[in-house]
Amino acid sequence: MEALAIHGGAPVRTKPFPQWPVYGEAEERHLLEVLHSGKWGGIGRVKLPEFEERFAAFHGAAHAVTVVNGTVGITIALMAAGVGPGDEVIMPPYTFIATATSSLLFGAIPVFADVEPDTLLLDPDKIEALITAKTKAIVTVHLGGAPSDMTRLRTIADRHGLTLIEDSAQAVGARWEGKAVGALGDLGTFSFQSSKNINAGEGGIILTNDKKLADKAWSLVNVGRIREGAWYQHEHIGWNLRMTEFQAAVLLGQMSRLDEQMDKRERNGKLLTELLGNIVGIHTIRRDPRITKHAYHLYLFKLDSSVADTVDKNEVIRRLNSEGIPVSYGYVSLNRNEALIREIESRTGERRVQDCPISERACQKEVLWLHQNVLLAEEEDMVDIAKAVRKVMASLGTGSMGRP
Template sequence: METLAFNGGSPVRTKPFPEWPIYGEQEERHLLEVLHSGKWGGIGRIKLPEFEEQFAAYHGASHAVTVVNGTIGITIALQAAGVQPGDEVIMPPYTFIATATSALMFGAIPVFADVEPDSLLLDPDRVEEAITPKTKAILTVHLAGAPSDMTRLREIADRHGIRLIEDSAQAVGAQWEGNGVGTIGDMGTFSFQSSKNINAGEGGIILTNNKALADQAWSLTNVGRIREGAWYQHEHIGWNLRMTEFQAAVLLGQMTRLDEQMAKRERNGKLLTELLDEIEGIRTIRRDPRITRHANHLYMFKLEPAITMDKSQIIRHINSEGIPVGYGYISLNRNEAVIREIEKWTGEHRIQPCPVSERASEKEVLWLHQNVLLAEEQDMYDIAKAIKKVTNSILAGRDHA
């Protein structure tokens, strides 16, 4: 059995994975057009409406509203959908903290419903159990680029008369039963932060097929103005949360590579799953057959109970073999900052047990980021070889240092 690189052996891999972001002539040309136009923001925009139209059409949405970032996108979507301070918003705990803080920003209260063991996506059965008279919205997360069970969540939301919002930050281009994410719920939000599958450094967008919701979201992000109104006609309370022309210029360039990149991530993700399924001690994440397009923003896999080494130590071993696996999220229902903020708004110290999410966070789930899936086919074999080398060593009782 080979000695682990962590303990002085040779690493499986020294070659770097593709860097992110990927950019080229398209971004440069669009940026120069904006620079020379002198129209960088405010009124008279060109690139921003072009990007909004293109992104909406790509997902099958009727309306798009760009915003400064994905977190604010969720906040605005919740407010446009009628969620008020003190209202409850059901959401999964295995997600980035912004899902919760986007509600807490204005005093809406996250209620954590656990995730499904096999998919790590919001569990519709747990959502049903969490609904109370204070529930005003379900905020589902298309984790890693995999759409949630939108069929059941839509049915639950409609039956209870509550809004359904899609946090699609990681799911640009994904589809559920042929429908683009962001168009199945009442509103869907996306992020263009630097790690995302199309990247403007920062930025976000809200999609919807409901014109009234789109107009309300637009007003909230445009200082309370109304569409077609005068520049100083403020009929609501709103804020300046607009994206710039420079960000839209970069995103138009990024969109030109999206289909090709999605196809490559999909091929490599499928191959990696086949390879990892052959490794003792590793379990891959279930993909619902109704997911007709996966964004593959993250590639997640699980450690089986037989792998008894501490997760952080396993990560150090795999990293030493040249594979950049990461730890993953801390379950938000146990995040002290989130708990304190909920207590500030409610006066209650709420601990909401979510054992599936907690176990995934503490013991099971490891990640690879989307740029790894933009590598070549042989690189997937390197990933599997390194993981197998480490897990075989653990199962054999060696290299526990």
């Protein structure tokens, strides 16, 4: 057996993976245009409406509203849809904490429905048992860039009169049955935080095909103004949650290479799935055939149950990292997050600890991540990843943690 790098052997690779972000002349040109214009925010913007129009068109949406970040995007989407303090919002627990805190920001209560074991996406079968008179919305998460089952979720939302919101923070450009995410539900939100597939350091956007929802969201983001009103005409209560011209300039540059990057991630993601598929001890994540474009913000794979039950996931990560493969741990299941549990208790007067065993097991024992920049490497780099995974899995044997 080949010695592991962690035990003094030669690592599979020392070559670095591509750095993120990627930027170039397009970002520089747009930024200088904004700088020299003197119009960096407020009225008279140029880059921001151009970006909103281009991003909406890319996703087949009629309306777009930019915001300061993706968290606020979900908050504003919920508020625009009429969700209020004390209302309940069903969402998956296998997601970034902002999916939950976005509702808590104005007093709505997250309720966690478990995920599917083979996709890690919100399980439609787990939703209806959680619907109460207080339920007003479903927030689904297109995890890692894989669209949720929007067909079934739309049916459930319509049957119960619920707003359906897509947390598309990781899914720029992803498509379900040929249609882009973000406008498949009532509203969709995206993040442009620094790790995202297009980024401006921070920032977010809300998409919708409903003009009333778009106008309400725009007003909430623009201090309660209305689109055709005067600067000091505040018809609603709102806040200044606007994106700057500089962020829009960077994002226009980022969009100039998005199609090419998406194609490369898609090719490498499919190749990596093929390469990992025959390694004992590893399971790849099932891709629903109705996903016609995967954004691959994350590439996720799972340890087999026989491995996960005998080997500490952190040890697998340490061994793979030593081989030059930057896998990471991933989320802590939100239904078990004590900060969220305490905050929900302070709002409801009861301690709610919901069981989501599939999400909990995925977080604690099974799921490993590779970030999107890894998939911007070359085919031979995907071969290296598979070689390292095979080497590490072989080293685990029957689960012994001793030196091979």
